[in-house]
Amino acid sequence: MNKNTQRTIDLVNRNLAKRYRAEKRFRFYGLLSISFGLLCLVLLFTDIIGKGHSAFLQTYVALDVHFDADVLGIDNIDDETQLTVANYDGVIRKALLERFSDVRSRRDKRQLYALVSNGAGFDLQDVFRERPEQWLGKTETLWLLADDDVDTYVKSRTASGEAFTGRLSENQQRWVEALIADERIEKRFNTIFFTSGDSREPELAGIRGAIMGSLFTLMVTLVLSFPIGVAAAVYLEEYAPKNKWTDLIEVNINNLAAVPSIIFGLLGLAIFINFFEMPRSIPLVGGIVLTLMTLPTIIISSRASIKAVPPSIREAALGIGASKMQMILHHVLPLAMPGMLTGAIIGMAQALGETAPLLMIGMVAFIVDIPGGATDPATVLPVQIFLWSDSPERAFVERTSAAIMVLLAFLIVMNTLAVWLRKRLERRW
Amino acid sequence: MEATVRETVEQKPERLLDRQVIDDQEAVTAAATVGKPFVEAPKMAMRNVNVFYGEKQAIFDVSMDIGSNEVVSMIGPSGCGKSTFLRALNRMNDTIEGCWIEGSLQLEGQDIYDPKLDVVPLRARVGMVFQKPNPFPKSIYDNVAYGPRIHGLVDRRADLDEVVETSLQRAGLWNEVKDRLAQPGTGLSGGQQQRLCIARTIAVSPEVILMDEPCSALDPIATAKIEELIAELSENFTIAIVTHSMQQAARVSSRTAYFHLGKLIEVNDTEKVFTNPEHELTEAYITGRFG
Numbered sequence: 001m002n003k004n005t006q007r008t009i010d011l012v013n014r015n016l017a018k019r020y021r022a023e024k025r026f027r028f029y030g031l032l033s034i035s036f037g038l039l040c041l042v043l044l045f046t047d048i049i050g051k052g053h054s055a056f057l058q059t060y061v062a063l064d065v066h067f068d069a070d071v072l073g074i075d076n077i078d079d080e081t082q083l084t085v086a087n088y089d090g091v092i093r094k095a096l097l098e099r100f101s102d103v104r105s106r107r108d109k110r111q112l113y114a115l116v117s118n119g120a121g122f123d124l125q126d127v128f129r130e131r132p133e134q135w136l137g138k139t140e141t142l143w144l145l146a147d148d149d150v151d152t153y154v155k156s157r158t159a160s161g162e163a164f165t166g167r168l169s170e171n172q173q174r175w176v177e178a179l180i181a182d183e184r185i186e187k188r189f190n191t192i193f194f195t196s197g198d199s200r201e202p203e204l205a206g207i208r209g210a211i212m213g214s215l216f217t218l219m220v221t222l223v224l225s226f227p228i229g230v231a232a233a234v235y236l237e238e239y240a241p242k243n244k245w246t247d248l249i250e251v252n253i254n255n256l257a258a259v260p261s262i263i264f265g266l267l268g269l270a271i272f273i274n275f276f277e278m279p280r281s282i283p284l285v286g287g288i289v290l291t292l293m294t295l296p297t298i299i300i301s302s303r304a305s306i307k308a309v310p311p312s313i314r315e316a317a318l319g320i321g322a323s324k325m326q327m328i329l330h331h332v333l334p335l336a337m338p339g340m341l342t343g344a345i346i347g348m349a350q351a352l353g354e355t356a357p358l359l360m361i362g363m364v365a366f367i368v369d370i371p372g373g374a375t376d377p378a379t380v381l382p383v384q385i386f387l388w389s390d391s392p393e394r395a396f397v398e399r400t401s402a403a404i405m406v407l408l409a410f411l412i413v414m415n416t417l418a419v420w421l422r423k424r425l426e427r428r429w
Numbered sequence: 430m431e432a433t434v435r436e437t438v439e440q441k442p443e444r445l446l447d448r449q450v451i452d453d454q455e456a457v458t459a460a461a462t463v464g465k466p467f468v469e470a471p472k473m474a475m476r477n478v479n480v481f482y483g484e485k486q487a488i489f490d491v492s493m494d495i496g497s498n499e500v501v502s503m504i505g506p507s508g509c510g511k512s513t514f515l516r517a518l519n520r521m522n523d524t525i526e527g528c529w530i531e532g533s534l535q536l537e538g539q540d541i542y543d544p545k546l547d548v549v550p551l552r553a554r555v556g557m558v559f560q561k562p563n564p565f566p567k568s569i570y571d572n573v574a575y576g577p578r579i580h581g582l583v584d585r586r587a588d589l590d591e592v593v594e595t596s597l598q599r600a601g602l603w604n605e606v607k608d609r610l611a612q613p614g615t616g617l618s619g620g621q622q623q624r625l626c627i628a629r630t631i632a633v634s635p636e637v638i639l640m641d642e643p644c645s646a647l648d649p650i651a652t653a654k655i656e657e658l659i660a661e662l663s664e665n666f667t668i669a670i671v672t673h674s675m676q677q678a679a680r681v682s683s684r685t686a687y688f689h690l691g692k693l694i695e696v697n698d699t700e701k702v703f704t705n706p707e708h709e710l711t712e713a714y715i716t717g718r719f720g
């Protein structure tokens with residue numbers, strides 16, 4: 001007996017070292033895969049942030065603008081139409097010509113004018129109309145939005161004077177250098193990027209329109225998919241008889257969750273736009289299409305969390321005389337809610353990043369106006385990224401990365417919200 | 430009690446029941462119930478009850494009464510259908526897919542399987558306490574107040590407070606929890622949780638309380654408390670209790686029913702069942718020859 005135990009212990013000890021080694025190896029593999037994942041994430045983030053961070057700054061040029069009543073074409077400052085149609089571009093041009101008085105030829109002039117953005121005239125109008133009586137006839141030093149080529153040049157300029165010239169001509173480079181030497185060029189925080197819609201001019205393009213489009217689309221998706229998904233899950237789990245019809249439904253729901261999203265886009269195009277003749281490019285249709293896409297996710301996760309509610313709780317409720325509906329509303333749903341919300345938020349995060357189905361229903365259009373509701377034409381963040389990534393201007397490259405950063409920020413916020421909600425609502429039983 | 434059981438049984442001549450009879454479904458099913466299954470003016474009257482789970486029959490032709498304010502215990506080997514029969518008494522079996530019932534079950538003369546009858550008030554009249562304590566993941570107060578609330582038994586908050594207090598007092602839990610009513614019921618000990626579940630059941634003032642092995646998850650001290658409680662509750666309520674402990678059946682009940690392979694073999698006064706059982710299967714079971 002004693003001898004026997006001795007031998008068992010020896011055997012165990014002999015194998016122990018091997019077992020520990022195996023365990024260490026196992027842990028090492030796990031660590032390795034996590035490190036690999038983290039490395040990829042870090043690479044992705046450095047690349048995106050490295051390319052995109054400069055989009056949060058924008059170059060401005062200071063000019064001495066003389067508000068000449070003749071150039072503007074204003075003889076009565078109380079006349080609103082005169083203030084609106086006034087030739088603001090003219091005074092900017094004049095200011096440029098005054099600064100670089102050696103420019104004579106037409107070609108050179110055109111190149112000179114191109115240093116300042118097309119949008120600068122509108123900015124000037126805005127500031128001028130606040131105090132026309134003060135400024136008319138006076139000269140003011142104003143910071144005006146630079147053109148995107150100038151912006152790229154200034155941003156890429158290194159201490160040793162090398163820079164990405166792009167489409168800037170020799171003359172233009174010289175002028176910009178002169179302005180820099182005069183400290184008449186400055187990089188400021190790029191508010192335009194967050195306050196305006198899309199534009200052909202990179203320096204005027206912003207993601208506000210896409211953000212609002214995404215917001216309206218997601219709102220439609222959430223409002224439709226969460227109640228429908230939860231109701232379907234409750235019915236399937238609590239009421240539906242278990243027969244081959246419900247089996248068929250279950251199989252199909254699981255299938256739908258794996259269908260490529262572009263199919264949902266085609267479906268949306270065929271049904272909502274072609275058959276019901278709903279307008280193209282609107283968040284309402286986009287939201288409905290994304291609802292179809294996220295429903296399976298929400299139904300599956302809701303069913304799983306309803307199933308996870310212990311049967312003893314149901315019996316307790318029924319045993320005391322609760323009706324089935326009371327049992328579901330008072331006990332099952334509150335206990336299943338954290339899981340269902342997590343599923344819904346994951347579905348929403350998927351929907352937020354979805355591009356393909358929205359291309360199909362025309363949310364890929366070039367839309368300058370910021371949508372004010374679910375029925376205004378709009379685009380969404382990932383589609384905006386897609387559109388910009390396709391544009392040749394170098395200034396759009398940084399904007400693409402910046403838009404990706406904004407999208408990632410939204411995703412992180414949503415996922416954090418999911419974790420927080422789950423912690424908050426989770427109850428032990 | 431236990432000593433008497435052993436002595437009397439051992440005095441009887443040893444009749445060996447062979448395994449065959451114990452496991453023979455047909456022989457058992459054919460047997461008639463012995464003892465006194467019926468009482469005068471019963472609270473609940475069950476006649477020729479058969480319960481099926483799909484194709485499989487779990488209860489065979491059971492007829493018995495449960496009298497007013499009596500404690501009936503149900504004993505028998507595992508899987509013999511005690512829980513199934515008990516759950517048939519307040520239609521908890523309705524929730525099980527494929528389970529159906531034949532025969533007549535009456536509560537004070539009213540058929541409880543009448544399709545026109547609403548199970549909600551039925552379950553308020555015939556409450557149930559389960560094997561595993563299952564408080565709601567809510568406060569102690571809300572656990573007890575839940576029944577009265579959903580049935581609309583009280584209108585004013587003060588009345589509800591009173592119902593909660595008296596229910597907890599009757600369940601012998603008031604002194605232990607009166608300072609922590611707002612804390613979760615799941616934070617109590619196992620025995621306290623089970624008494625909380627009993628308080629929750631009696632808060633709706635049922636007429637009959639069904640208990641399915643209420644002490645099987647509890648230690649002896651908690652068990653003793655619940656047994657005391659059952660004795661007190663029997664003054665106001667009719668109680669049917671399933672138990673695996675013969676001592677418990679002997680201590681708390683006035684009549685005992687012995688089930689075997691889905692058949693009700695014998696119903697008799699508890700003392701008679703444990704001292705001088707009429708049926709040889711009952712005797713074999715209580716002397717511990719199988720089960």
Ligand SMILES: Nc1ncnc2c1ncn2[C@@H]1O[C@H](COP(=O)(O)OP(=O)(O)OP(=O)(O)O)[C@@H](O)[C@H]1O
Pocket residue numbers: 482485487505506507508509510511512513514525
């Ligand atoms: N939901 C169900 N579906 C199918 N068969 C069931 C179901 N519940 C119980 N049974 C069967 O019915 C028979 C009686 O079961 P029951 O639970 O009533 O036994 P029991 O006497 O309570 O046993 P125990 O003492 O172990 O609790 C058993 O053969 C069991 O397998």
Ligand SMILES: [Mg+2]
Pocket residue numbers: 511512513641
């Ligand atoms: Mg049982």
